[in-house]
Amino acid sequence: MFEKILIANRGEIACRVIRTCRALGIRTVAVYSEADADAQHVRQADEAYCIGGPRPADSYLRGDAILEVARRAGAQAIHPGYGFLSENADFAEAVEAAGVVFIGPKAASMRRMGSKAGAKELMQAAGVPVVPGYTGEDQTPSVLQAEADRIGYPLMIKAAHGGGGKGMRIVREAGEFIAHLESCQREAASAFGRDRVLLERYVEKPRHIEIQVFGDAHGGAMHLNERECSAQRRYQKVLEESPSPFMTPALRREMGEAAVLAARAIDYVNAGTVEFIVGQDGRFYFMEINTRLQVEHPVTEQVTGLDLVEWQLRIAAGEALPLAQDAVRQHGHAIEVRLYAEDPEAGFLPGSGPLRRLRLPPPGPHVRIDAGVVEGDTVTIHYDPMIAKLIVWDEDRPRALARLRTALAGCAIEGPKSNIAFLERLVRHPAVVEGTIDTGYLDRHPEAFMPAEDAPDPDLLVAAVVARLLAGERDSLRLAGTSGDPCSPWAIADGWRLGHGGRRSLAMRLGDRRLVFHARGSEGRYHVEHDGTAWDVAGARWLADGPLALRINDRGLRVSVHVDDGMWVVHDGRTRLRLQPVALYEREGTGEGAAADSVLAPMPGRVVVVKADAGDTVEAGQEVMVIEAMKMELSLKAPRAGTIARIGAAAGDFVEADAVLIALEPA
Incomplete structure (x- = not known):
């Protein structure tokens, strides 16, 4: 058995390999990018070495840097995990040539099986049933289009090197083929370093x-x-x-x-x-x-x-x-x-x-x-x-x-x-x-x-209201305890009014809907009303292990409640509901005008391609830009028909979330 193994990967698979190695008494060496300096696999390994910048091409896809770390650390073997270089025959061959054991198949086997095209041809020769398709090396777009027409639609375009759902597209008619091909090739090149694709008939409902x-x-x-x-x-x-x-x-x-x-x-x-x-x-x-x-x-x-x-x-x-x-x-x-x-x-x-x-x-x-x-x-x-x-x-x-x-x-x-x-x-x-x-x-x-926002569980809605009422009473008591007169009746949030119980109103947003509730009562007993329906709540209290217990119309219920980034999340063991508290008398506004005049970055990422120029006329839904984030391409489309006033980023630029990438002239 080995004394020291280098793990050429990150995340949960690196931690998984470290766990097994530790059980076997094998020391581990981790490699990491600048973005992963504090990652768990770095913390758990016996040794760790930085191999480059945050982009995979600058770190985890650098076989030469990984081999240099193996040499410096004295590792006898390299475990590639999955993804990155795990199915790269050139890397496996380089590892073997360096006198280090590659924990996986030989490079020769990977070349025959690691390519989807080569593996398919191998299976066909071995008598294993294969789906009709094209696995040839000629990747000229016109040739691929012709082969696609021969195979028939629907068909699938697949990256020949890789996996994990990256570099795959379904094409249902001939006119869509070239656009899907280009997107698939870009994604494959980014994720696996190679843009070769194969085509095969798409089997419906497999x-x-x-x-x-x-x-x-x-x-x-x-x-x-x-x-x-x-x-x-x-x-x-x-x-x-x-x-x-x-x-x-x-x-x-x-x-x-x-x-x-x-x-x-x-x-x-x-x-x-x-x-x-x-x-x-x-x-x-x-x-x-x-x-x-x-x-x-x-x-x-x-x-x-x-x-x-x-x-x-x-x-x-x-x-x-x-x-x-x-x-x-x-x-x-x-x-x-x-x-x-x-x-x-x-x-x-x-x-x-x-x-x-x-x-x-x-x-x-x-x-x-x-x-x-x-x-x-x-x-x-x-x-x-x-x-x-x-x-x-x-x-x-x-x-x-x-x-x-x-x-x-x-x-x-x-x-x-x-x-x-x-x-x-x-x-x-x-x-x-x-x-x-x-x-x-x-x-x-x-x-x-997707969540059924049109018909949310009323018990969860009431539980959320009660949780907010209890939290408000708790906060009022806490503030009263820090005041000069902790026994002051003005510090008690029980809604008391002369002659009757005062009514408190709360508003919450569920998706696009704004819900208003009215409640009377305190200390775990409430009468809650919403949109013509009423509920009587009793025995509401927080349990020692965290959940909220309450009775709604004499039926007991136990739910978990926590606040996540301002959202109240209520869960009864089956359904999870997320509600956002809003001001009771907030002014409603759609903001549609501003949104319809621009294309924003939905998340941080890198611009892959810009498909329009300033001054171009575009139609609603027309693709104007493609960005890449987390190894996935995101297609950005014009929100309405109009003329482009400004392009806010070029291919290769890194952009932050909500950055204005395309601005349209005012309608």
Whole structure:
């Protein structure tokens, strides 16, 4: 076994590898960018070295700098994690040439499998079913257009090098092809350093099944069963589970054998994932091979009881596979979701900023947390905005789903917006509960996973009002205690009036709606009215462990309440509601005129391309600029028809959130 390993990655995967290495007594060396100087993987590693600026191209994609650190630190091996250089055959070859062990497949295998095009050709030669498409090296736009027309629509454009949903586009008609091609190539070049693409027929409503494979240097190859990753949004996996709820023993055996056949065909060594799509008719097709560990590997670990990172290390050190194929056990059901700093209600716009509060459920036999940040850390604009992976396990799928719902209810993030509420709706949706979801379902039905602001739960609204009333009374008592007369009746916020209980009014905003409530009472007993409906509240008090307990019309309720960036967040274990307190008599104004005259940067990022000039006439919805943030391209469009008065940024410029990028002449 190795004495010291360098981890050529960041975030939760770097922390994950450090954890396994520490258990095995192996020292670890971390590399980091200037933006990650205080990151958790830097703090947890035994040694850490800065390798460049915040952009991946200036740091984590610099193979020469990583190798220099390995030489200086005396590392015998390099673990690439996933993303960045993990599937770069040139880097793997350079590591081997430097006399350092690359913890992954050989460069020759990566060249055959790391390219989606090469992997597809390999599978076809090995007899594995593949989707019709084009994998040629001629990347001339006219040739690609002609091949797309030959294959037929809908089709998918995919970056030939890479993964994680980056560099992928669906094209449904010939006229859209070139625009999607250019965007896909830019995204692929930015994320993976190469812009080659492949084309393939798009299978409608497929299921996504991947098989975890391992090979050793002694000719051994095996699989560790499947993971289903059909719940996806824009090709980014949202929920992963093992075993698949729709797989039969016969299909599991057939797909496992096909995956092992691929591994044996190229003498594959270490961890890899063979990904398939399964059509509505039950036929499966090879999609790609990821020559690395996957983000969703924990669900395989939870149902098999194996440490896949430890397997990687032992195999890289020359050991044989630890188990025979028939000795692999599969017990229970595991599900993983990814907690992201993003705003689902704004098109899943990635977020950034400090994590002022990060509450995650405590780990145990049924709950696992893989995170690369802690409370107080910053989610930076330069990398993927994943905060943590939440993994649950139980004896069967229904109980695992129940565990996941409970675990999500115990999560709270303050700072950048998060996708927690979206995930809570997802894991209760019939398509997930019944195990029928396909890869395009979330994109076809986005409204099903957004908050129902037109019909919010009235109990949660009343609980929010009561929480604000209790907080106001508490604050008044605290102020009275600091005054010269703490017993003064003027310091008591009970709404008392001569002859009757005084009425207090509160206003809150839910999305675009402004809600006004009227309340009488104090000290946990209230009569609340809103829009012609009344509720009687009694026994309202804060419990010792934090939640608010109350009775609404004689029905007991227990909710959690916290304030996040001025928003009151109320949660009853099933539904999460975010309400913003506003002034009772605030003046309503839409501000539409100013907004319609400019295009603002939705978040910090880099301008990729400017598609208009000052003086141009544009139509409403016309794309005028593309910016890149967190490894994702964002298309910015004209808010209305008009003439461009000013361009506020050029290609390559870094811009801050809300910067005016395009200004239109007044209507």
